[in-house]
Amino acid sequence: MNVSVIGCGYLGAVHAAAMAELGHTVVGIDIDERKIAELSAGRPPFFEPRLGELLSSAIASGRLRFSTDPAEAAGAEVHFLAVGTPQQARSDAADLRYVDAAFDALLPHLAPGAIVVGKSTVPVGTAAGLAERLARRAPHASLAWNPEFLREGFAVQDTLEPDRLVYGVAGGEHDERGRAQAAVLDRVYRAAVEAGTPRIVTDYATAELVKVSANAFLATKISFINAMSEIADVTGADVTALADAIGHDARIGRRFLNAGVGFGGGCLPKDIRGFVARAEELGRGxxxxxxxxxxxxxxxxxxxxxxxxxEALGGQVHERRIAILGVTFKPDSDDVRDSPALDVAVALKGLGAEVVATDPEGIANARMRHPQLDYTSSTAEALRGADLVVLVTEWREFRALDPVTAGELVAGRSIIDGRNVLDAARWREAGWTYRGIGRP
Incomplete structure (x- = not known):
């Protein structure tokens, strides 16, 4: 099919490349000239495993191109709307200016029968409003909503092999227009449909709620186990063993029950805040x-x-050297938006510590936000002479650190495992003072 993707940030760039990989002819549209130039050259403007290879292959095949001109989207059968919805500067609510601008720019270029498919995470009710505008200004086209469920670090896999497909269509699954839209989306995702991927066809509001509800549930699960870790701290219990025990209950499950420094990134924090703000607007706060x-x-x-x-430094933080392992909000990403790791580093710097941070992919982005920190691409250099080590992003190379080798580099064998991913007994046997979250 002929497909356009409006907005080529994290979501849009991955979606455009994946659609081309699936055999569609795709044009990606974005107003950022630098971003379009990078993507056109096959260079992702952010780190995401496998994306570079996918871009290069799709561009070389002729199935993928990028442009800053919305008119280039004319003639596409399906237009995916994939722009960002950040939190407003003075409110918890989502900022829909980019969605509105992209939608308005696309309207003059919609061919008869075209479908605009929203992928952005938006407040419930947004799709209905856009559908009304479409009916007034481009009645020959229609709107559907198809939320994304990407995990940073696994976004390519999640797009090519989704764990479910959700279609929010006009009038819902029992409406003739809705069934026609679902049939078109089935063509887009033919490989996943033929593979038996669960497929939910529903109305606009439900499709919008699926994404924010999923994020709210995951955030709640993470905060629940972190709340339990606070109780474990004062009682001597082990929150990791606790999570293992309750995770065997099929109604609960073990995933996302990992106590630590908490969640961050560009989705979960702003999505749960925006969800609350929307509920308050609806009178159901x-x-x-x-x-x-x-x-x-x-x-x-x-x-x-x-x-x-x-506490580990005996209350004397000023001019003590602290190695911070990780600055991104999660591994396999260069994303430092609302990063717990970076917040910890900045707070310790503010207390007068000599902070040296390292990360496999996130240093450039972290330096732009917080140039006052010292950075190094070498884990060994970060550890050298450190009075304290704080692991705050669970990159594979940090999880695999040898405590004996690391102990030869530091000035003080004291480590805080902010993700509870290290073998406490092994580190203690190597002479380290180990502190986890909610672990005795």
Missing amino acids: EALAFLREVDAVNLRQRQRVVDLAV
């Missing part, structure tokens, strides 16, 4: 009031790691 505590627990974890660092 009390229904999601608990998400404010979920957010508070999450933010409190960052301070807990800082407090552990101060």
Whole structure:
């Protein structure tokens, strides 16, 4: 099929490359000239495993191209709207200016029968409003909503082999127009449909709620185990063993029950805040009031790691050298948006510590946000002479550190495992003072 992707940030660039990999002819549109130049050269403007190879292959095949001109999208049968919806500067609500601008720019170029397919995470009710505008200004086209469920670090796999497909269509699954839209989306995702991927066809509002509800549930699960880690700290319990035990209950499950410094990134924090803000606009704020505590627990974890660092240094932080392992919000990404790791580093720097941070992919982005920190691409250099080591992003190379070798580099064998991913017994046997989150 002929496909356009409007917005070539993280979501859009991955989606455009994956659509071309699936055999569609794709044009990616974005107003950022630098970004389009990079993508056109086959260079992702951010780190995501496998994306560079996918871009190069798709561009070389002639199935993928990029442009800053919305008119280049004319003639596409399906237009994916994949622009960002950041948190507003003075509010918890989502900023829809980019969605509105992209939508308006696309309207003059919609061919008869074309479908605009929203992929952006938006407040519930947004799709219905856009559908009304489309009916007034381009009645020959229609709107569907197809939320994304990408995990940074696995985004290519999640697009090519999704764990489910959700279609929010006009009138819902029992409406003739909706069934026609679903049939078109089935052509787009033919490989996944033929592979038996679960497929949910529903209305606009439900499709919008699926994404934010999923993120809210995951955030709640993470904050729940972090709240339990606070109780474990004061009782001597082991939150990791606790998570293992309750995770055997099929109704609960073990995934996302890992206590630590908490979640971050460009999605979960802003999505749960935006969800609460939208509920309040709808007069149902009390229904999601608990998400404010979920957010508070999450933010409190960052301070807990800082407090552990101060305690580990005997309260004397000024001019002590601290190695920070990780600055991105998660491994296999260069994303430092709302990164717990970076917040910990900045807080310790603010207390007068000599902070040296290292990360396999995130240093350039971290330096742009916080140039006051010292950075090194070498883990050994970060460790050398450190009075304290703080692991805050669970990159594979940090999890695989040898405590004996690391111990020969540092000035003081003291480590805080902000992700509870290290073997505490092994590190202690090597002479380290080990501190985890909610672990005795």
